[in-house]
Amino acid sequence: MIRVVLPAHLRTLARVEDEVELKVAPPVTIRAVLDALEAKFPTLRGAIRDHGTLRRRAFVRYFACQQDISHEPPDAALPEEVARGDEPFIVLGAIAGG
Amino acid sequence: MSTIRVLVGTRKGAFTLTSDAARREWHVSGPHFAGWEIYHVKGSPADPNRIYASQSSGWFGQVLQRSDDGGETWSPVGNEFAYDGVPGTHQWYDGTPHPWEFKRVWHLEPSLGDPDHVYAGVEDAAIFESRDGGKTWAELSGLRRHDTGPHWQPGAGGMCLHTILLDPVNEGRMYVAISAAGAFRSDDFGATWRPINKGLVSNFMPDPTAEVGHCVHRIAFHRSRPETLFMQKHWDVMRSDDGGDNWREVSGNLPTDFGFPIDVNFNEPETIYVVPIKSDSEHFPIDGALQVWRSRTGGGEWEPLTRGLPQENCYVNVLRDAMAVDALDPCGVYFGTTGGQVYCSADGGDSWMPIVHDLPAVLSVEVQMLP
Numbered sequence: 001m002i003r004v005v006l007p008a009h010l011r012t013l014a015r016v017e018d019e020v021e022l023k024v025a026p027p028v029t030i031r032a033v034l035d036a037l038e039a040k041f042p043t044l045r046g047a048i049r050d051h052g053t054l055r056r057r058a059f060v061r062y063f064a065c066q067q068d069i070s071h072e073p074p075d076a077a078l079p080e081e082v083a084r085g086d087e088p089f090i091v092l093g094a095i096a097g098g
Numbered sequence: 099m100s101t102i103r104v105l106v107g108t109r110k111g112a113f114t115l116t117s118d119a120a121r122r123e124w125h126v127s128g129p130h131f132a133g134w135e136i137y138h139v140k141g142s143p144a145d146p147n148r149i150y151a152s153q154s155s156g157w158f159g160q161v162l163q164r165s166d167d168g169g170e171t172w173s174p175v176g177n178e179f180a181y182d183g184v185p186g187t188h189q190w191y192d193g194t195p196h197p198w199e200f201k202r203v204w205h206l207e208p209s210l211g212d213p214d215h216v217y218a219g220v221e222d223a224a225i226f227e228s229r230d231g232g233k234t235w236a237e238l239s240g241l242r243r244h245d246t247g248p249h250w251q252p253g254a255g256g257m258c259l260h261t262i263l264l265d266p267v268n269e270g271r272m273y274v275a276i277s278a279a280g281a282f283r284s285d286d287f288g289a290t291w292r293p294i295n296k297g298l299v300s301n302f303m304p305d306p307t308a309e310v311g312h313c314v315h316r317i318a319f320h321r322s323r324p325e326t327l328f329m330q331k332h333w334d335v336m337r338s339d340d341g342g343d344n345w346r347e348v349s350g351n352l353p354t355d356f357g358f359p360i361d362v363n364f365n366e367p368e369t370i371y372v373v374p375i376k377s378d379s380e381h382f383p384i385d386g387a388l389q390v391w392r393s394r395t396g397g398g399e400w401e402p403l404t405r406g407l408p409q410e411n412c413y414v415n416v417l418r419d420a421m422a423v424d425a426l427d428p429c430g431v432y433f434g435t436t437g438g439q440v441y442c443s444a445d446g447g448d449s450w451m452p453i454v455h456d457l458p459a460v461l462s463v464e465v466q467m468l469p
Contacts, residue, residue: 007157008133009133009134009155009157009158010158012132013158013161013174043161043174045177045178046159046160046161046177046178047158047159047161048158050159051177051178051180052178052180057157057158057159059156059157060157060158093157093158094157096156096157
């Protein structure tokens with residue numbers, strides 16, 4: 001299972017209290033994980049990626065294994081630790097604003 | 099006895115304030131959608147239990163919430179606002195072409211007869227419609243595709259369509275207002291539109307009387323006389339008696355005619371309210387004294403309403419969607435401030451009391467009457 005950590009506002013929107021687990025068929029990529037996440041929680045559509053273009057929203061970042069992978073190609077394979085479920089795929093809201 | 103429900107959108111969530119018809123004791127509920135900007139919350143005239151809320155965030159975009167039980171519980175509905183076709187460009191602040199980009203929903207206007215039918219005014223300016231309770235949205239693109247569209251420019255708050263008025267008398271007629279394009283009217287249910295800005299003078303424009311480009315802050319009408327429109331423009335309070343075809347200034351003796359909201363007494367079609375703000379560079383009341391001004395003559399002659407409002411050291415603003423009236427007699431008038439106060443007058447403006455003091459900055463106020 002793939003583990004996904006969401007920021008607080010998106011946990012509220014998805015009505016989950018902790019990290020979520022997803023079944024994702026290999027290859028495990030950013031796109032595949034987000035597709036699975038939005039399929040399980042349709043209220044998150046448009047909140048992480050723009051509708052239509054599926055581009056990452058400007059103030060959202062992706063982290064895995066302590067690395068910022070926001071600018072990796074959406075079809076690049078995620079680290080093996082994420083694919084195995086040892087490490088989470090983290091969706092982060094940028095620290096900005098008040 | 100009637101119950102009043104005030105729907106308040108703020109920078110950090112939504113609140114509902116309820117009272118009986120005396121409007122003295124209030125119950126406060128919220129924050130709903132805590133931490134999110136709630137630009138507007140509005141109930142259906144056909145079913146007061148049906149309420150729509152625009153929830154947005156610079157981080158996570160637009161969410162549309164719907165309640166079917168008067169705000170007790172909420173469910174997200176559709177949030178995909180796709181412009182019809184290739185949207186093209188409007189003018190950016192510096193006059194260069196800028197692509198039309200959806201940012202947020204400023205205003206929700208449920209239709210008069212069908213709780214599932216609702217309109218949304220969005221930034222960048224366009225009007226959308228849902229006929230399935232907010233699940234799906236389609237643009238009424240005749241507005242954005244108007245010949246003048248490429249020349250529209252944003253106001254300081256963005257290029258927002260912030261006002262939608264549905265004419266209860268003339269079927270198919272509706273009005274919108276856009277900062278800073280102006281006011282527009284449709285007579286065919288939103289299929290086609292034309293600018294209705296004749297008589298407006300905006301001295302910041304190269305041509306102060308141009309067909310479009312005016313920063314209209316708010317328009318309002320009385321339900322019994324929808325051909326008479328009142329407008330709070332960037333500067334100037336205006337009136338039209340022919341559905342917006344022609345406007346004349348009715349600022350009269352106002353101490354400043356800059357401001358954002360304008361509204362009409364429910365029982366008196368010629369009684370209107372504005373909140374004068376010092377200037378476009380100082381968005382607070384003159385001399386720190388918060389005053390609503392009332393005209394009982396449809397403009398021209400105005401009187402200050404101060405009883406119960408702070409008359410010193412008050413430097414809040416009242417935003418364009420943050421004033422509303424109820425349907426009781428005497429009419430209740432409500433407004434919210436950027437300082438987080440929501441004031442109520444249960445006597446048509448003669449006196450005021452704060453319902454709440456310390457909410458986040460108030461973006462919108464709407465009122466529902468419940469049996």
